[in-house]
Amino acid sequence: xxxxxxxGPAQSQSSLSREQIExxxxxxxxxxxxxxxxxxxxxxxxxxxxVSFMAQERAEPQMKAGTKLRGFPMNADGxxxxxxxxxxxxxxxxxxxxxxxxxxxxxLDLQIDFIxxxxxxLQRETEAIESLLTTDCGCATEALEExxxxxxxxxxxxALRKLAVRAEKEALEEDAYLKERLxxxxxxxxxxxxxxxxxxxxxxxxxxxxxxxxxSDEHLATIWGIAKAPIMNRRVxxxxxxxxxxxxxxxxxFAGGEFAAAVNAGLGSRMPGGSKNEGIGTKYLExxxxxxxxxxxxxxxxxxxxxxxxxEHDGAGKVLIGKLRSLATYVMGEEDEAKLWIxxxxxxxxxxxLRTMQxxxxxxxESSETVLQRVRARTAMPRKETTEVPGTTPEKTDADxxxxxxxxxxxxxxxxxxxxxxxxW
Numbered sequence: 001x002x003x004x005x006x007x008g009p010a011q012s013q014s015s016l017s018r019e020q021i022e023x024x025x026x027x028x029x030x031x032x033x034x035x036x037x038x039x040x041x042x043x044x045x046x047x048x049x050x051v052s053f054m055a056q057e058r059a060e061p062q063m064k065a066g067t068k069l070r071g072f073p074m075n076a077d078g079x080x081x082x083x084x085x086x087x088x089x090x091x092x093x094x095x096x097x098x099x100x101x102x103x104x105x106x107x108l109d110l111q112i113d114f115i116x117x118x119x120x121x122l123q124r125e126t127e128a129i130e131s132l133l134t135t136d137c138g139c140a141t142e143a144l145e146e147x148x149x150x151x152x153x154x155x156x157x158x159a160l161r162k163l164a165v166r167a168e169k170e171a172l173e174e175d176a177y178l179k180e181r182l183x184x185x186x187x188x189x190x191x192x193x194x195x196x197x198x199x200x201x202x203x204x205x206x207x208x209x210x211x212x213x214x215x216s217d218e219h220l221a222t223i224w225g226i227a228k229a230p231i232m233n234r235r236v237x238x239x240x241x242x243x244x245x246x247x248x249x250x251x252x253x254f255a256g257g258e259f260a261a262a263v264n265a266g267l268g269s270r271m272p273g274g275s276k277n278e279g280i281g282t283k284y285l286e287x288x289x290x291x292x293x294x295x296x297x298x299x300x301x302x303x304x305x306x307x308x309x310x311x312e313h314d315g316a317g318k319v320l321i322g323k324l325r326s327l328a329t330y331v332m333g334e335e336d337e338a339k340l341w342i343x344x345x346x347x348x349x350x351x352x353x354l355r356t357m358q359x360x361x362x363x364x365x366e367s368s369e370t371v372l373q374r375v376r377a378r379t380a381m382p383r384k385e386t387t388e389v390p391g392t393t394p395e396k397t398d399a400d401x402x403x404x405x406x407x408x409x410x411x412x413x414x415x416x417x418x419x420x421x422x423x424x425w
Contacts, residue, residue: 016298024246035238039214042101043299055086058225093223095305108207110351115200126189128371137179151187177381311349
């Protein structure tokens with residue numbers, strides 16, 4: 001039994017192919033084909049015929065769902081020529097919900113990829129700090145163990161501010177500063193590791209739910225443009241017919257237990273108290289050896305109907321880029337990191353930019369010595385700027401002095417030249 005689904009296109013551990021899945025869907029009647037593609041909206045795009053079929057069943061005042069259309073011109077194949085606004089209304093809803101479910105899946109995939117690489121690079125930095133504490137600062141194994149045991153309770157932000165004040169006042173030697181600074185950095189990295197491991201576990205669980213869940217009946221009815229009542233019955237029939245058709249394509253015998261598993265997966269299990277309108281299950285699901293689960297594992301996520309617009313967080317300029325870079329390079333404080341992470345995971349463009357920055361750094365192929373040098377530079381004791389020796393600066397001319405004086409007095413004397421004889425106030 002599978003318990004996790006790996007990310008990316010390599011997730012397909014099923015023996016099914018896309019051609020076999022499409023062949024099984026092609027054997028269904030139009031209503032069943034529409035339902036299956038809507039249930040797999042994360043992976044499949046409804047065709048133009050699917051949209052036309054849904055448009056025929058719109059609840060309009062002059063017609064009822066399921067009745068024959070009268071008064072509409074017919075195509076050569078006998079299908080009615082529907083008003084363009086009916087088709088456009090269905091297409092709008094399909095694109096809207098396809099964007100939602102696919103953006104959600106893409107955000108989860110980006111988070112998992114980012115955190116996996118983040119934890120790997122963080123481990124290298126942690127090992128570099130341990131090496132510096134052992135070699136440069138002379139810390140014994142017991143001292144490192146004590147730092148690890150106290151990492152959770154340590155007041156790192158306060159200790160860093162206090163250490164900076166002492167360094168500015170030159171109240172401690174450089175060796176003492178380096179040892180204390182590396183110790184705080186070491187504890188901060190250990191806490192980062194624990195935080196991101198918990199985040200990875202939660203995101204992996206949410207992604208598993210996303211892979212095997214479908215839109216709720218409320219959302220399906222909204223897309224289809226019909227009442228919610230017939231959706232459940234159509235869902236069950238469509239899944240059963242699809243599994244029978246897929247078993248026929250595979251020349252295998254269909255087991256009754258597989259149908260129950262498929263219906264439950266199609267409904268999307270929810271935890272007690274969960275919103276019925278979430279459109280996605282909220283309970284951890286396991287991939288089982290049934291045809292429905294194999295189908296979902298065999299299909300890669302479909303592309304977004306429309307690319308997301310650039311975000312406007314922090315002006316979406318250098319400020320945001322600097323914050324994301326600080327997050328990716330382990331220099332951001334815990335409070336700022338928590339705030340930025342919550343906002344970033346809700347914005348697909350921000351996640352894409354964060355992942356791109358991380359990959360750019362990874363492409364450099366840093367060696368262990370490079371990591372050590374970076375940690376040394378980040379934790380080195382700050383130096384005060386040297387004062388200039390008197391007499392080394394060029395003497396200012398009278399014109400420079402006047403210009404400087406005018407610049408200082410400009411807020412008080414103004415910049416406009418007043419006409420002769422006019423009053424200044």
